[in-house]
Amino acid sequence: MALELTGKLIEKFDEQAISGSFKKREFVVETNENNFTEQIKFELVQDRTDIIDPYQIGETVKVSFNLKGRKWNDKYFVNVQAWRVERVGASGSNYNELPADMPFPPPPDEDFMDEAPF
Numbered sequence: 001m002a003l004e005l006t007g008k009l010i011e012k013f014d015e016q017a018i019s020g021s022f023k024k025r026e027f028v029v030e031t032n033e034n035n036f037t038e039q040i041k042f043e044l045v046q047d048r049t050d051i052i053d054p055y056q057i058g059e060t061v062k063v064s065f066n067l068k069g070r071k072w073n074d075k076y077f078v079n080v081q082a083w084r085v086e087r088v089g090a091s092g093s094n095y096n097e098l099p100a101d102m103p104f105p106p107p108p109d110e111d112f113m114d115e116a117p118f
Contacts, residue, residue: 002064003064003065003067007030007031008030008060008061009052009056011028011057013025024044025044026041026044027041029063040080041080042082043080044081048082048083055085055087061088062085064083064084065081065082065083067079068081
């Protein structure tokens with residue numbers, strides 16, 4: 001189940017080594033849905049723990065995540081596992097887009113063209 005949430009990054013925690021083969025990192029995003037302020041804690045696991053590094057506290061971000069649930073000792077647990085974080089509202093911030101004002105590179109000079117093997 002893939003979901004998205006947009007809000008303000010309000011906290012980032014240090015990476016935790018849970019075991020020799022499992023690590024996680026948590027962060028909190030504040031959102032205002034239906035006139036109620038919510039603080040949602042997400043977790044990043046394994047090779048995704050560093051994707052929150054480029055973002056600063058106070059930035060608006062869009063988080064793509066999955067809900068993970070399990071039963072342990074007759075109790076049920078839910079984890080909110082983020083797998084992508086993107087900036088919202090900054091020009092050129094989406095990793096799939098280039099800024100609109102980015103110039104094209106200049107054409108190669110003629111000396112280079114004479115030496116090219118094709």
